[in-house]
Amino acid sequence: MIDVGRIETVLFDVDGTLIDSNAAHARAWAEALREHGVTRREEEIRRLIGMGGDKLLPAAANIEEQSAAGQAIARRKKALFASWLPSLEPTRGARALLEYMRRQGIAVAIATSADDREVKSLLKRAGVDDLIPTRSSKDDAGESKPDPDIVHAALRRAKARPERTLLIGDTPYDVEAARRAGVKAIALRCGGYWPDESLRDAVEIFDDPAALLVAWQERTAVPQSGATASDALSE
Numbered sequence: 575m576i577d578v579g580r581i582e583t584v585l586f587d588v589d590g591t592l593i594d595s596n597a598a599h600a601r602a603w604a605e606a607l608r609e610h611g612v613t614r615r616e617e618e619i620r621r622l623i624g625m626g627g628d629k630l631l632p633a634a635a636n637i638e639e640q641s642a643a644g645q646a647i648a649r650r651k652k653a654l655f656a657s658w659l660p661s662l663e664p665t666r667g668a669r670a671l672l673e674y675m676r677r678q679g680i681a682v683a684i685a686t687s688a689d690d691r692e693v694k695s696l697l698k699r700a701g702v703d704d705l706i707p708t709r710s711s712k713d714d715a716g717e718s719k720p721d722p723d724i725v726h727a728a729l730r731r732a733k734a735r736p737e738r739t740l741l742i743g744d745t746p747y748d749v750e751a752a753r754r755a756g757v758k759a760i761a762l763r764c765g766g767y768w769p770d771e772s773l774r775d776a777v778e779i780f781d782d783p784a785a786l787l788v789a790w791q792e793r794t795a796v797p798q799s800g801a802t803a804s805d806a807l808s809e
């Protein structure tokens with residue numbers, strides 16, 4: 575169990591963590607690959623979501639991201655995903671959790687395999703773009719998750735101490751990247767694919783940001799006349 579009082583900084587993944595976008599990413603990759611003559615089922619792609627394109631394309635289709643084919647597929651994927659983005663919704667409690675952390679004096683930052691432009695669009699759609707000024711993306715890292723480069727970049731930007739930092743994500747790639755950077759991770763199930771066994775290296779697992787918020791409120795609350803953390807969440 576995380577000792578909330580020791581946490582100074584929280585790094586957030588975005589896709590599947592703050593916005594319900596993983597299925598759309600898988601669909602966009604599968605469609606882009608199909609249009610370029612590579613047939614892969616969405617389910618095959620889905621297990622790779624959380625990696626950057628530099629790892630996903632070789633794993634899914636044996637295509638390097640920087641090749642001509644890889645660049646064409648990646649461009650088409652981005653266009654497809656962007657067209658579907660307006661229909662996506664934030665994960666339950668995403669904004670409430672971030673607001674709570676800011677009130678508690680906890681610094682928050684982004685650590686994601688998406689690129690800068692996509693991060694901005696995702697955070698805006700998730701309704702949290704005004705709450706997270708510190709952001710690290712694939713543009714700041716040599717390798718995407720599960721390599722720790724993005725987590726290291728986020729730590730530098732946030733001027734954070736790994737031992738007082740927590741990463742919140744929804745895939746095994748988030749958890750592994752955090753571990754390799756010396757940061758503990760909490761996993762969320764709202765990414766919609768990974769069983770708890772795949773997330774076992776996380777220190778705790780919750781359904782979504784709302785469930786995590788309730789747990790943190792309970793750990794930090796001063797008991798008052800029968801009020802509960804669930805009451806606080808509904809206010």
